[in-house]
Amino acid sequence: MLSLYYYPGNASLLPHMMLREIGAEFELRLVDRGQDAQKSPDYLKLNPSGRIPVLIDGDLVLFETAAIVLHLADRFPESGLAPALGTAERSEFYKWIIHLTNTPQTEFRAWFYPHEHVTDEAAAPTVKDAARERLDRMFDVISAQLGDKTWLLGERFSAADLFLFMLVRWGRGMPRPPRSIPNLNALAERVLARPAVQKALEAEGLRAPIF
CATH class of the missing domain: 3.40.30.10 (Glutaredoxin)
Structure with missing residues (x-):
């Protein structure tokens, strides 16, 4: 198991x-x-x-x-959480998984734990603020790439959308949360409506507001 x-x-x-x-x-x-x-x-x-x-x-x-x-x-x-191997769609899927893990997910480390990035605790707030600025730009880029598509891969739902949903959720405490960007909010709402996602949130005891 x-x-x-x-x-x-x-x-x-x-x-x-x-x-x-x-x-x-x-x-x-x-x-x-x-x-x-x-x-x-x-x-x-x-x-x-x-x-x-x-x-x-x-x-x-x-x-x-x-x-x-x-x-x-x-x-x-x-x-069906990823397109078939060897297809262009699979390569697009790889692009999004690597981008989301290497870029916003990594940047959230500095946002949540700025003290890990300094030797002088007094500098931690500036690290956090710089991380916020970078995250804002990152989510703007993702929003522009998503455009008016239903999912990151177009009409096909994939694990990349689950990944983006999690990151949108992580940003709920930011001054400009990702949910304030209309197409990111709409995608997150579509993911949230999925029964499997609801079961995972319930099992982890995660309550509203989710993002």
Whole structure:
């Protein structure tokens, strides 16, 4: 059976939503960040970086959110969460997964944890403000690329849309939250309406306002 190590609302939400969309049997294993469980010796054996999530699939122990996304898309091709291998659409899917993980997801680290980027705590607010400015520009670029399409890949829903939904949610506390951009808000609402997404949010105890 698949096992997902998670903490509510963390990056683990993305593979959790995917597993619900797939309909696979899996178990959730809470990594209690409130108790620094991600730094425990047992968890560090699974992910030496001490970050969440980790996916266990048989003998495979996999960390890094984007890697888990691609593994699940390959493992369960019948789910339709990624276009067929070898197609131009699959390459577009790769583009979005890599962009979302390398650009806004990475930038959120500086927004949420600015103290990790300074040696002088007094400088942390400037790091956070600079991250906000960069995130604003990043979401503007994503919005322009999305345009009036239903999903990032056009008319086809994919795991990339789940990824963007999670990032829109993460930005809910920003001065200009991503939901304030009309087409990003509309996409997030479409994702939120999916039954599998509702089940994942309920299982993690995530309540409104979601984003």
